[in-house]
Amino acid sequence: MKHSTAEKSARALAVGQGAERAGVSIATLHFYESKGLIDSWRNSGNQRRYSREVLRRIAVIRVAQRTGLSLKVIKEALSLLPAGRAPSAEDWKQLSKSWRGELEDRIQRLTGLRDQLDGCIGCGCLSLEVCPLRNPRDVLAKQGPGPRLLDPDCSGGSDTKSRTKKKKARFAS
Numbered sequence: 001m002k003h004s005t006a007e008k009s010a011r012a013l014a015v016g017q018g019a020e021r022a023g024v025s026i027a028t029l030h031f032y033e034s035k036g037l038i039d040s041w042r043n044s045g046n047q048r049r050y051s052r053e054v055l056r057r058i059a060v061i062r063v064a065q066r067t068g069l070s071l072k073v074i075k076e077a078l079s080l081l082p083a084g085r086a087p088s089a090e091d092w093k094q095l096s097k098s099w100r101g102e103l104e105d106r107i108q109r110l111t112g113l114r115d116q117l118d119g120c121i122g123c124g125c126l127s128l129e130v131c132p133l134r135n136p137r138d139v140l141a142k143q144g145p146g147p148r149l150l151d152p153d154c155s156g157g158s159d160t161k162s163r164t165k166k167k168k169a170r171f172a173s
């Protein structure tokens, strides 16, 4: 979706327009730009301008942040998008593919938290009536630390390592 310079200028958004339409503050726009998540250019009047496509990037950044994805993970994914032209539907599809695993993990953990919090999570506390049935004498401790029934990966430092390993495997796939 290449635009001529005239078209680009006509479609361009001033900082205030971009912030208003995206539902963020001007400071947030500048912050995203300082983190390399979005970019702008200066027009002949030396005023900062954003392409309309930046609205989609900001929308994706904000929704991704609200699901708990870090700016680092978001930036890694946005870096898959082509520079210098508006990303196509296929480009966005590739991006969402790179996030699929991470999001599936989160959905699984959130669903676990929603559905299992009233039962034994295998954490070793043995404080619920059901614990002796699900985790007699904390037998699950043999499998490792953390809530073995709720989130087996959640075990202090090593969960970050195992998640990064998983993520690297996903990006490589």
Ligand code: FES
Pocket: 119, 120, 121, 122, 123, 124, 125, 126, 127, 128, 130, 131, 135
């Ligand atoms: S909830 Fe902690 S061991 Fe069952």
